[in-house]
Amino acid sequence: MTLRLERDGAVATLLIDRAGRHNAMAQAMWELLPRLVGEAMADDAVRVLILTSATPGLFCAGADIHEFAGHAGEEEWRIANQAAIRSTQYALAHAEKPVIAAIDGDAIGGGCGLAIACDLRIASPRARLGITPARLGIVYSLFDTRLLVDLVGPARAKRILFTGALHGADEALAIGLIDEIAADPVDAAKAMAKVMAANAQHSIRSSKAIIRRILDGQADDDPTTLALFRDAFTLPDFQEGVQAFREKRRPDF
Secondary structure, X not given: OOEEEEEEOOEEEEEEOOHHHOOOEOHHHHHHHHHHHHHHHHOOXXXXXXXXXXXXXXXXXXXXXXXXXXXXXOHHHHHHHHHHHXXXXXXXXXXXXXXXXXEOOEEEOHHHHHHHHOOEEEEOOOOEEEOOHHHXXXXXXXXXXXXXXXXXXXXXXXXXXXHOOOXXXXXXXXXXXXXXXXXXXXXXXXXHHHHHHHOOHHHHHHHHHHHHHHHOOOOOOOHHHHHHHHHHHHOHHHHHHHHHHHHOOOOXX
């Protein structure tokens, strides 16, 4: 099994498990990953999803170039591959619940694409990140490229894409490609996930939805975002939050 979903209370972990190929993503994996994300989103017990490797020292070396080269002349396969990759990144970027990438090792090409589609990225000191189409003579999609631009800005995105360089954890942190460096990124991701899981889920999911709308180009409120603000005051989370504040205790959401 190359991908699997594990659950531990409110935190689910999606594990990439293809160590023999440095966790390179084959077509079947691109097709499976959105379904596993969907399972986590549909599970009411799960509040946060972590994406990481089943093997320490690895994250994802990107798309399986050997498979890609073998099918490069088949237009139908190329179309299916592009659709599967887009579906994967869209599922991560638009997931209702928070998604954290825990990166221990290389996140290159499509592997970096997986990471930047998540909400947050925690990397180990040995992590390296890069997007390398210029080294392979391929072109990344607009959606994939926009995820990068959203994180690091257009000038840095151009530098990353034009050079195909790999960036160590310190540099990746400095340019905004990752959010935190931790000796054990999986443990750090789990600790962060537990904090998120203890907070008001309506607040978190609504905030994520609003941020996604901003990144997608929305500049002002519409009836949906106005309702998210207005209706929150009528929901149990607000009642519990106010009661806990008055009683000087932690809220139980």
